[in-house]
Amino acid sequence: MTTTKTKSKSPTSKAKFDLPEKSKADVARAKRILDGLYKEYPDAHCELDYTNAHELLIATILSAQATDVGVNKATPGLFKAYPTPGSIAKTTPAKIETYIKTIGLFRNKAKFVQGAMKSVVENFNGEVPQTMRDLISLPGVARKTANVVLGNAFDINVGVVVDTHVIRLSQRFGLSEHTDAKKIEKDLMALFPRAHWTMLSHLLIWHGRRACKARGAMCADHPLCKKYCSNAKGGA
Numbered sequence: 001m002t003t004t005k006t007k008s009k010s011p012t013s014k015a016k017f018d019l020p021e022k023s024k025a026d027v028a029r030a031k032r033i034l035d036g037l038y039k040e041y042p043d044a045h046c047e048l049d050y051t052n053a054h055e056l057l058i059a060t061i062l063s064a065q066a067t068d069v070g071v072n073k074a075t076p077g078l079f080k081a082y083p084t085p086g087s088i089a090k091t092t093p094a095k096i097e098t099y100i101k102t103i104g105l106f107r108n109k110a111k112f113v114q115g116a117m118k119s120v121v122e123n124f125n126g127e128v129p130q131t132m133r134d135l136i137s138l139p140g141v142a143r144k145t146a147n148v149v150l151g152n153a154f155d156i157n158v159g160v161v162v163d164t165h166v167i168r169l170s171q172r173f174g175l176s177e178h179t180d181a182k183k184i185e186k187d188l189m190a191l192f193p194r195a196h197w198t199m200l201s202h203l204l205i206w207h208g209r210r211a212c213k214a215r216g217a218m219c220a221d222h223p224l225c226k227k228y229c230s231n232a233k234g235g236a
């Protein structure tokens, strides 16, 4: 599991992804925020349970519009019944549904999980691919899911995972003025060093889950909030 890694392998995706220009002052401020997040959340990591790349891929597909806690309750049974990509590829979505019924949108997700593993077996020799292009060719896999798998299973920083917490905190910390996830991701990629992209999203998500909750937010009490959030007095 990724924690405070600062190294990453070279990305294998050559896809062009133009980034916006950022001032030195903005990059320096981003570094201060990153340092502060690492200090506050030294144990931040992906909160989905998995033991290998295909389990993480499945868990991430299941996590769309669902909580990690809910996914983690369902996946042990699923992974025990179907321990390999090949075993899931051979089963039916209806059988997968029986293990994931507690998760929202389970019917579609069962189809995606079965389809993704079928493609892994048929097109990638049973191994989860390690490029953005190949990953997003799998059913149910878009850029966010691919970023989760590349960053956490393979230590490859191709982009930043932008979920609801990352969107909210990017805006509140003044890291992006956008509401669109793709544009926010570009801003974050331009502001933060590539080696920290995977950890950046974990750190923002941990702050979002622990301090910046919809109810009971720690505005004005939390040291990072006080310093950097537009919602807290003194944010800069």
Ligand code: SF4
Pocket: 169, 172, 211, 212, 213, 217, 218, 219, 220, 222, 224, 225, 226, 229, 230, 231, 232
């Ligand atoms: S100040 Fe409030 S709104 Fe801003 S990040 Fe902290 S908890 Fe969230």
